[in-house]
Amino acid sequence: MTSEPRADQGLQDAAVATAEPGRALSSVSLAGAATVAGVGIAGIAVACAWSPAGASSGPEVCPFRRLTGLPCPGCGLTRSWVSLMHGDVSNAFSFNLFGPLLLVLTAVAVVIALWSLVLRDGAPLDRTRSWLSVRVVVGFVAVWLGYGVFRAVDTAAGWGIFPIIT
Secondary structure, eight states: OOOOOOTTHHHHHHHHHHHSTTOBOOHHHHHHHHHHHHHHHHHHHHHHHSOHHHHHTOOOOOHHHHHHSSOOTTTTHHHHHHHHHTTOHHHHHHHOTTHHHHHHHHHHHHHHHHHHHHHTBSHHHHHHHHHOOHHHHHHHHHHHHHHHHHHHHHHHHTOOSSOOOO
């Protein structure tokens, strides 16, 4: 009896090949890692360089906020990052509860991207993908969006649970 090759065998072989340590990064992976590192470093650098006073009196740039007068889930993230980078942890959480967490995740992503670029190896990216499942990402985004909706309802209802971010 000869065994027929399964239709998903090629996918399994590809998955095994990408999980091998020492796998060279493709040009697309190199570009992606460079983009993640560059954008992340730029965001963190801006948060370090921008003064907290300048950030809290800055312009209102959120299109959702301009149209509705309500905060979006991302409103206050810049101010949160600036506050955190200048040591004001309580203000960082009050501007946006997810700000400090996203700053830490950005810093981790930058380290992983730089590690992959320096080593020219896909293993750090593969290890990250192994624990960063779709379920984790969707769950995080759902909680973040729920927080944003609750914050918008708080603003619309005038409950005052969250500080108003102007």
